[in-house]
Amino acid sequence: MPDDLTPPRSAQGEGWRVGVLFSRSGPTGVTESEHFFGTALAIEEINQLGGVLDRPLIPVVHDPKGDIAEYRKLATRMLLEDEVTVVFGCSRSSSRKAVLPVIERNNALLWYCSFYEGFEYSPNVIYTGAVPNQNSVQLAAYLMQNRGTRFYLVGADYIYPRESNRVMRDMVEQHGGEILDEVYLPIEASDVELKEVLTDIRAQQPDVVFSTLVGQSARRFYQLYPEFGLDPKKMPIASLSMAEEEIRLIGPALCEGHITSATYFGSVRNESNQRFQALWRERFGDRPTSTWSEMAYTQVHLFARALQRAGGMDRRKLVEAARTVSFDSPEGLVTVDAENNHCALTPRIGICRADGQFEIAWEASGPVRPDPYLSTFGFSEFWLR
Incomplete structure (x- = not known):
């Protein structure tokens, strides 16, 4: 399993640093591990294809272990110490709401891949999971x-x-x-x-x-x-x-x-899912794919396309670019709605x-x-x- 996602140290100086903040243990450790594996698979795939603008994605990984206070603490550490401005993370709404003030205060960007109850908007979040x-x-x-x-x-x-x-x-x-x-x-x-x-x-x-x-x-x-x-x-x-x-x-x-x-x-029967399943089996064996891993995988690819278009990690430019790209994902075509930063699914x-x-x-x-x-x-x- 990909506990260490970090590319060779020689490549890190010129890479795009991104935060990965999912619990690998605790009450939701199983499903958040699926988020983690989907994220890992997409990062590895993108890097094997040459990265984005010829630079690899450099994941900075922390495990909050299901503790809400740890989500907030580790998000702060990522943004203030780890030189991260884009975070893939959180699963429960309680963890998202815990880190949101930190994300907004530092003008960072959170990619949130869980389906959730809706009734929220932030210019600093791309919501890629389903709403009601x-x-x-x-x-x-x-x-x-x-x-x-x-x-x-x-x-x-x-x-x-x-x-x-x-x-x-x-x-x-x-x-x-x-x-x-x-x-x-x-x-x-x-x-x-x-x-x-x-x-x-x-x-x-x-x-x-x-x-x-x-x-x-x-x-x-x-x-x-x-x-x-x-x-x-x-x-x-x-x-x-x-x-x-x-x-x-x-x-x-x-x-x-x-x-x-x-x-x-x-x-689901389509070519994108067949390809996703093949990559997944090669990397993780007989562990099945699910909505938890698939959307985590998909949102990293959406980010990579937005980064390619934006040319840098400026939050405002990334969000604007995310609203113009699409990804033929394992579940079908996914786009970001320009009015609310949620995805058409x-x-x-x-x-x-x-x-x-x-x-x-x-x-x-x-x-x-x-x-x-x-x-x-x-x-x-x-x-x-």
């Missing part, structure tokens, strides 16, 4: 049309789950559905806490469980689910985050029938198979423009046929 009109809207429409209208919401107790559940509640209730309960657990929930929720789910018998649990808590929730007699083919867990690597760790047989809404699955709904991959049950006909403030739910536009 690119995953939650489609998921709510699909579930209400295909699985039923009675929802049970369970999430981790921090910004992203609460905001995502607020959006899901509004969409479901405004379109004739019912929220049976909305429960929050600690980020590192115990089995006792998870079993209490599962007992309640068994008693209430919703049509679908919408989970915004994260990390080990989410994986245990899926593992414990069948112990309570809950059948994913009849009462699936629906998620925006449960992807291929975590499914491998849970056990694919336990996940068959559960549903995820994402802009990328390893089973292609929504998809996947149903987990017994082999740990996803059967794509629905996908948009093309990239959907980001609407981070969810000015319209757009059910008429996204109602699935």
